[in-house]
Amino acid sequence: MQLTISPENPLEWFALRANLVAVPILHVQIMPVLAKAVLEAADKGVFEATKNGPQSLDSLTAELRLNKKALGELLGLLTALGYFTYKDGLFSLTSMARRFTLKDDPRSVYGMMIFNNRVVWDWMSQLGTYLETGEGVHYHDKLTPEQWRYYQEAMVAASNTEAPEFGRRAPVPKQARTMLDIGGSHGQHSAALCRRLSGLSSVILDLPEAIDQAAPLLARQNMGDRVRHQPGNALTDDFGDAQYDIVLLSSLAHHFTPEQNQQVADKVARALRPGGVFIVNEFIRPETGARPELLGSSTDLFYGLSSTAGNYSIDEISEWQQRAGLKPHKVVRYRTVPGRAMVVAKK
Numbered sequence: 019m020q021l022t023i024s025p026e027n028p029l030e031w032f033a034l035r036a037n038l039v040a041v042p043i044l045h046v047q048i049m050p051v052l053a054k055a056v057l058e059a060a061d062k063g064v065f066e067a068t069k070n071g072p073q074s075l076d077s078l079t080a081e082l083r084l085n086k087k088a089l090g091e092l093l094g095l096l097t098a099l100g101y102f103t104y105k106d107g108l109f110s111l112t113s114m115a116r117r118f119t120l121k122d123d124p125r126s127v128y129g130m131m132i133f134n135n136r137v138v139w140d141w142m143s144q145l146g147t148y149l150e151t152g153e154g155v156h157y158h159d160k161l162t163p164e165q166w167r168y169y170q171e172a173m174v175a176a177s178n179t180e181a182p183e184f185g186r187r188a189p190v191p192k193q194a195r196t197m198l199d200i201g202g203s204h205g206q207h208s209a210a211l212c213r214r215l216s217g218l219s220s221v222i223l224d225l226p227e228a229i230d231q232a233a234p235l236l237a238r239q240n241m242g243d244r245v246r247h248q249p250g251n252a253l254t255d256d257f258g259d260a261q262y263d264i265v266l267l268s269s270l271a272h273h274f275t276p277e278q279n280q281q282v283a284d285k286v287a288r289a290l291r292p293g294g295v296f297i298v299n300e301f302i303r304p305e306t307g308a309r310p311e312l313l314g315s316s317t318d319l320f321y322g323l324s325s326t327a328g329n330y331s332i333d334e335i336s337e338w339q340q341r342a343g344l345k346p347h348k349v350v351r352y353r354t355v356p357g358r359a360m361v362v363a364k365k
């Protein structure tokens with residue numbers, strides 16, 4: 019997927035074609051304001067305050083106890099961005115905003131907006147240091163319990179769209195009974211597969227601080243004992259011998275170095291039963307020189323900054339699996355989440 023600048027009239031089209039538009043100004047002056055405006059709108063409750071019907075600036079100012087001039091500016095920008103329409107003095111949520119910004123919609127990204135506003139935004143100022151030193155934030159070692167809660171809720175938001183497709187399309191053995199979900203957090207992926215395969219149960223191995231906050235999120239899945247948490251650390255724990263039919267590593271490889279991912283793959287290969295599958299579910303880094311791709315590249319830099327790691331290409335992921343003695347099985351690219359894929363190997 020690409021974010022492009024689309025001209026609205028022939029003059030703008032010509033200016034773009036003739037290289038007269040200072041594109042970097044859009045990136046450095048406009049885009050940071052857009053991102054922060056949406057984050058603050060979510061955090062200040064602007065979207066929630068309009069969910070029951072159109073509102074005037076005066077009524078929103080009073081309800082949210084915000085500055086009228088500043089809120090008017092924010093609403094103007096959010097209208098330009100397609101979150102609101104404005105008619106007869108009233109702001110109404112668009113269907114896009116209704117689906118993705120409200121707390122309770124099943125596809126909402128609200129949790130991600132709160133985590134990004136309250137925790138992640140500060141990391142951005144460390145990008146320069148990361149470029150000089152190669153050392154990222156290493157946030158798993160630093161979060162407060164409240165920040166762990168925002169993080170785990172953000173992971174629910176990030177997988178709301180993906181987990182149902184994962185449940186439908188993950189290439190797993192039909193008779194699978196046991197699953198290990200490494201760094202599985204909220205359990206949406208495990209629950210989606212357990213709903214598809216009635217004989218399957220899953221163990222979610224995650225850090226104790228994560229489980230403290232993810233337990234209520236897992237409880238919402240109503241899976242009872244079929245999906246349960248196990249506190250531990252994927253880098254230091256052993257996963258056992260020939261115990262699992264499915265092992266999932268979803269959005270965790272990007273927090274580990276290649277060496278750490280190889281060690282995890284070796285332990286996974288031992289822990290799988292013959293015929294079992296190892297699914298690495300990730301944003302894929304485009305190969306250097308391949309067609310530029312925005313999501314894979316921006317998340318690569320972001321995971322470098324946040325964890326001193328990054329995204330990996332399909333070949334790199336497949337190599338860890340093969341070195342661990344597994345056979346390449348399938349690569350399933352998501353239809354609903356651009357830039358993401360399941361890289362699957364079999365024992």
Ligand SMILES: C[S@@+](CC[C@H](N)C(=O)[O-])C[C@H]1O[C@@H](n2cnc3c(N)ncnc32)[C@H](O)[C@@H]1O
Binds near residue numbers: 224
């Ligand atoms: C980006 S989240 C992904 C959550 C979920 N698997 C998903 O795809 O939505 C990474 C998860 O891995 C966990 N994690 C990080 N380091 C870990 C480690 N060393 N061992 C086990 N879990 C870890 C985090 O606590 C977090 O829940």
